[in-house]
Amino acid sequence: MQLTFPKNFWWGAATSGPQSEGRFHKPHANMFDYWYDTQPQDFYEFVGPDTASDFYHSFRADIQLMKAAGLNSLRTSIQWSRLIADFETATPDPDGVRFYNALIDELLANQITPIINLNHFDLPIELYQRYHGWENKHVTDLFAAYAEQCFKLFGDRVTNWFTFNEPLVMVDGQYLSQYQYPKLVDGHKAVQVAYNLSLASAKAIAKYRQLDQHNQGKIGIILNLAPIYPATQEPADLAAAHMADLWVNQLFLGPAIKGQFAPELVAMLRQDGVLWESTPDELALIQAQTIDQLGVNYYQPLRVQRPDVSPDSLMAWRPSKYYRGYQLPGRVMNLDKGWEIYPRGLYDIAITIRDQYDNIPWYVSENGIGVHQEERFLDAEGLINDAYRIKFMAQHLAYLHQGIAAGTNCHGYHVWTPIDCWSWANAYRNRYGLIRNEIHTQTKTLKRSAYWFHDLSQNNGFS
């Protein structure tokens, strides 16, 4: 059966500045560069973000490859630390302006819609050292000033903007679970940072609306949403699933789409003694500046069960004291990444957005499969025969199609990622690209999945 998608569907791919461009030698490194520089020599086999996929130098040739893979949109991010020379005044750096101008023009000249995100975890390290980053509300003003500069510089050509990618990962990785710099465990700070990120997003959106007087563009936020499934239908597991949903999904969906934090979440944080500091003016701003469209990154579901210890017996506050992970027997796994593959989760997200979030316009901003040592799958013609990636995309798209048929307002699909790139979590081990990158020579070759994606885009669907 042929599955056809809505007209003008974005068939795209997603990457980020810090993971693709390669490093630039300036005093203002971002948190990725700084973290990498401070690791022991054998960290990630010492293959760092220095070159990444060298997008800064090779973007013109890379865009030709993306075109060959059928992309009609590219989601990437501007690096705050590359574009801005002085963070206090948001004075742009001429080389940063030149690079992003050239990139946007090249995309448009090749009929690829640029979708620009303003933060992909890459806070300039200077702002952490000087202000403790997102813990400090002053940084939300600096972010809004940087965002305003982006809108002024590029808003004549870019009409799809996003403020943040996966803010929850910054909260969790940096302040609760210790997988991103500065690797703290501090519930108070985590909660304040979560609030400050929503505030920063609202401030940036307000700037956009002041400039975009003719309402030509759209602005939103990109969230990693997880469909949440309880281990059983027993009340304690259902309650655990509800608490997980409040933290994992509603924390950022609430302010972004409804203009307010879920009252139940606020009550829970207050009762636990970790509620953020807010002012009535800030809350009014958040209420006024809801998003136009949502980006959804979906990789895996979250299955939970009741906690195994009393939540109040724990010393350090963590939202996960209310729930614990659960592994469904017989689940399908991507063993390389350790993530469950559950394509139906995308349908469940689509229906949740339709029914609980005003059926807001949205698109899949990331979905993909990371695989180690893909050279194992080289075929006789010298191409990576990544049938697993084609299957992964087709299964997810089939469920997305069902969601669209059921009325969800989805207008695009972006695979992570166009070209194998650097990852803050696993360097180059997990390859996600439609296009292979030999990182030591920067030789880039379409994989079989790129040809499949080309046909998908040409036919606006697949059978």
Ligand code: BGP
């Ligand atoms: C998302 C991030 C991306 C990308 C992707 C793949 O959470 O937005 O930046 O890295 O995950 O994950 P990983 O690189 O950890 O395999």
